Amino acid sequence: MASIDDSATVIRVRGLSKRFGTTVAVDALDLDVRPREVYGFLGPNGSGKSTTLRMLCGLLHPSSGEIEVLGHHLPKDAEGLKRHLGYMTQSFSLYRDLSVNENLTFLAAVHGLPRKRAHQRIEELLNRYWLAELRHQLAGTLSGGQKQRLALAGAVLHEPDLLLLDEPTSAVDPQSRREFWESLFELADAGTTILVSTHYMDEAERCTRLAILDRGRLVADDSPQRLMEALPGRPLLVECDRPRQAQQVLEGQPGVIALAQIGAALRMLVEDVEYENPLSERLRTAGIEARLVSGTANLEDVFVAATRQPRQSAGEAS
Amino acid sequence: MKLQRLLAIVLKELRQLRRDRLTFAMIVGIPVMQLVLFGYAINLDVRQLDAAVLDQADTARSRELVAQIEATQVLTLRYRVSTPQEVNDLMRRGKISVALILPTDFEARLERGDRPALQLVVDGSDQVVQAAARQLARFPVPDAAGWTQQVTPIEVVNFYNPERRAPINTVPGLIGVILTMTMVLFTAIALVRERENGNLEMLIATPVSPWELTLGKVLPFVGIGLVQVTVVLLLGKWLFAVPVRGSLLELYLAALVFILASLSLGIFLSTLARSQFQAMQLAFFTFLPQILLSGFMFPFAGMPKVAQWLAELLPLTHFLRLVRGIMLRDASLFELWPALAALGIFTLVMLSVAVMRTHKRLD
Numbered sequence: 001m002a003s004i005d006d007s008a009t010v011i012r013v014r015g016l017s018k019r020f021g022t023t024v025a026v027d028a029l030d031l032d033v034r035p036r037e038v039y040g041f042l043g044p045n046g047s048g049k050s051t052t053l054r055m056l057c058g059l060l061h062p063s064s065g066e067i068e069v070l071g072h073h074l075p076k077d078a079e080g081l082k083r084h085l086g087y088m089t090q091s092f093s094l095y096r097d098l099s100v101n102e103n104l105t106f107l108a109a110v111h112g113l114p115r116k117r118a119h120q121r122i123e124e125l126l127n128r129y130w131l132a133e134l135r136h137q138l139a140g141t142l143s144g145g146q147k148q149r150l151a152l153a154g155a156v157l158h159e160p161d162l163l164l165l166d167e168p169t170s171a172v173d174p175q176s177r178r179e180f181w182e183s184l185f186e187l188a189d190a191g192t193t194i195l196v197s198t199h200y201m202d203e204a205e206r207c208t209r210l211a212i213l214d215r216g217r218l219v220a221d222d223s224p225q226r227l228m229e230a231l232p233g234r235p236l237l238v239e240c241d242r243p244r245q246a247q248q249v250l251e252g253q254p255g256v257i258a259l260a261q262i263g264a265a266l267r268m269l270v271e272d273v274e275y276e277n278p279l280s281e282r283l284r285t286a287g288i289e290a291r292l293v294s295g296t297a298n299l300e301d302v303f304v305a306a307t308r309q310p311r312q313s314a315g316e317a318s
Numbered sequence: 319m320k321l322q323r324l325l326a327i328v329l330k331e332l333r334q335l336r337r338d339r340l341t342f343a344m345i346v347g348i349p350v351m352q353l354v355l356f357g358y359a360i361n362l363d364v365r366q367l368d369a370a371v372l373d374q375a376d377t378a379r380s381r382e383l384v385a386q387i388e389a390t391q392v393l394t395l396r397y398r399v400s401t402p403q404e405v406n407d408l409m410r411r412g413k414i415s416v417a418l419i420l421p422t423d424f425e426a427r428l429e430r431g432d433r434p435a436l437q438l439v440v441d442g443s444d445q446v447v448q449a450a451a452r453q454l455a456r457f458p459v460p461d462a463a464g465w466t467q468q469v470t471p472i473e474v475v476n477f478y479n480p481e482r483r484a485p486i487n488t489v490p491g492l493i494g495v496i497l498t499m500t501m502v503l504f505t506a507i508a509l510v511r512e513r514e515n516g517n518l519e520m521l522i523a524t525p526v527s528p529w530e531l532t533l534g535k536v537l538p539f540v541g542i543g544l545v546q547v548t549v550v551l552l553l554g555k556w557l558f559a560v561p562v563r564g565s566l567l568e569l570y571l572a573a574l575v576f577i578l579a580s581l582s583l584g585i586f587l588s589t590l591a592r593s594q595f596q597a598m599q600l601a602f603f604t605f606l607p608q609i610l611l612s613g614f615m616f617p618f619a620g621m622p623k624v625a626q627w628l629a630e631l632l633p634l635t636h637f638l639r640l641v642r643g644i645m646l647r648d649a650s651l652f653e654l655w656p657a658l659a660a661l662g663i664f665t666l667v668m669l670s671v672a673v674m675r676t677h678k679r680l681d
């Protein structure tokens with residue numbers, strides 16, 4: 001594949017849908033991913049992240065819609081795409097009964113790397129992903145984080161232009177996650193476009209652009225910064241000595257989008273300022289002394305707001 | 319199709335096989351175990367069978383012959399009876415499995431040499447006994463040394479099982495049964511394993527084609543099948559002196575064709591199965607008719623017409639014709655071409671159906 005024109009889109013998806021029987025896993029999705037982006041996929045369980053990624057690499061046939069990836073139209077031209085694509089599955093999918101080295105050697109041969117180049121590339125990756133000492137260990141006996149690093153090494157072995165990562169850091173400790181993300185940015189710097197699904201807000205915040213999926217639909221799509229700025233609700237901190245009771249009182253009140261106890265305080269997302277006074281009134285009548293302080297928006301607020309109110313925040317992206 | 323990818327898959331498969339101790343043990347263990355199991359039934363070294371003797375001649379020579387036979391220790395003479403009726407009785411009640419009958423004109427028969435001088439009545443319902451009887455039948459009767467070849471001095475009469483099956487028939491058949499079990503089962507399982515373990519999701523995103531994958535996974539089994547054939551042939555020769563009367567090369571060729579047929583059946587089954595357990599069930603589902611109808615268990619000619627037609631669809635039926643022809647009757651592959659053609663057609667049909675059912679996707 002020739003070098004990618006920076007103005008072109010790497011992934012262009014229009015009206016993409018996937019049905020399994022009566023379940024609509026992905027519903028009329030539009031997506032544009034530009035080169036060198038680290039594009040995040042955020043969404044609750046079952047929102048269609050994996051299904052979308054699978055369609056993007058030709059593993060699943062879309063029920064309807066258009067997909068163009070790196071200039072290849074899917075599913076027609078899936079085979080042509082495969083040598084330019086790296087895919088890391090949600091669950092570990094390398095061979096557990098082969099060693100680290102054997103797995104990588106196998107993948108190199110499968111991708112048609114010449115023997116010498118393969119050897120060189122594997123050494124490079126073993127060192128970059130701290131796997132050198134583990135090279136003779138069976139993949140099945142690696143720890144969770146080591147497995148993820150091996151899977152990433154396997155996915156980037158053939159230097160793909162596009163990397164699809166499905167929850168690459170589930171079951172990885174925070175330090176290793178940081179390191180993992182460092183290597184993602186390294187790859188992005190080197191010209192790789194990355195699409196990564198995650199459940200971690202701190203990871204989502206690091207993406208250059210973020211799509212939030214809910215029940216198969218795209219409910220938000222912008223940079224994390226702008227998503228937080230455009231948060232449809234207002235985050236409030238309820239400072240009181242009985243946060244659990246306060247939560248019970250506020251649950252289901254008009255204007256309340258979400259409630260979460262954070263330590264001794266209660267974090268609340270309300271639709272608008274106008275609900276602030278009635279809510280503190282409600283607390284007082286329930287006999288709870290509380291002070292409402294306005295908080296700063298974070299991505300979790302965005303996520304909660306977007307996935308709770310799909311109709312209002314759909315197509316939020318400009 | 320790219321050779322590098324194919325080799326990579328073959329190599330990976332062999333590595334996995336080497337680590338999978340149980341499968342590895344089964345590949346060698348199944349032939350050995352089956353041969354010993356079935357071999358026990360055809361073991362010619364049976365000793366101390368309970369027997370009765372009915373010596374109607376009761377001459378010096380007849381008593382001497384009985385003593386000589388007893389000295390072989392194949393029989394233990396528990397009863398000396400005086401009427402054929404008693405022989406019948408003892409055998410029906412399972413007290414004896416062999417009876418020696420020396421007729422009143424024993425001496426005269428020995429002189430003339432035109433009729434068997436001695437009758438060996440055996441319980442034909444027991445394979446072990448049959449084999450022993452055949453061994454005894456070859457017992458050299460000293461006075462019959464000058465007999466013509468047409469008549470053997472000892473006549474074996476099979477009770478309960480007049481259709482006597484040569485034990486030698488079992489070993490060639492066993493090659494077919496063992497190949498059927500391992501080739502179909504292991505390929506079906508090996509092919510489904512990738513799907514069940516989730517490796518397929520990773521593989522589909524690579525340039526591997528489904529046929530490189532299938533071929534690469536199945537090729538090692540061709541070698542394994544040929545090793546199994548060799549194990550059975552060698553053990554059969556050492557333990558039971560089973561001969562290979564025809565060409566060894568043609569025997570291996572026939573085995574190769576049968577291995578391909580069984581592998582294609584395994585490939586086809588793998589396209590039906592969703593899990594390794596299902597693959598195993600499907601494989602067993604195909605064993606039973608093959609083992610029962612192919613002529614391995616029961617004589618082909620004795621089966622009802624419908625069963626015979628059904629049997630013609632099974633690869634093992636045709637392989638048994640090939641292997642028995644080559645090993646026992648010194649037939650050439652050329653003479654046995656219909657069986658060979660049938661296996662070829664079976665392979666093609668199975669592979670075509672499998673190709674139609676295979677696609678490089680998850681859904």
Ligand SMILES: Nc1ncnc2c1ncn2[C@@H]1O[C@H](COP(=O)(O)OP(=O)(O)OP(=O)(O)O)[C@@H](O)[C@H]1O
Pocket residue numbers: 020023024025043044045046047048049050051052090
């Ligand atoms: N092969 C399938 N057959 C039937 N339904 C499926 C299949 N694959 C996915 N689904 C359904 O499609 C929906 C989306 O699933 P998907 O795996 O894409 O979600 P996800 O966003 O990746 O969730 P998670 O965060 O838990 O990984 C779910 O309701 C799931 O049950």
Ligand SMILES: [Mg+2]
Pocket residue numbers: 049050051090166
């Ligand atoms: Mg998922």
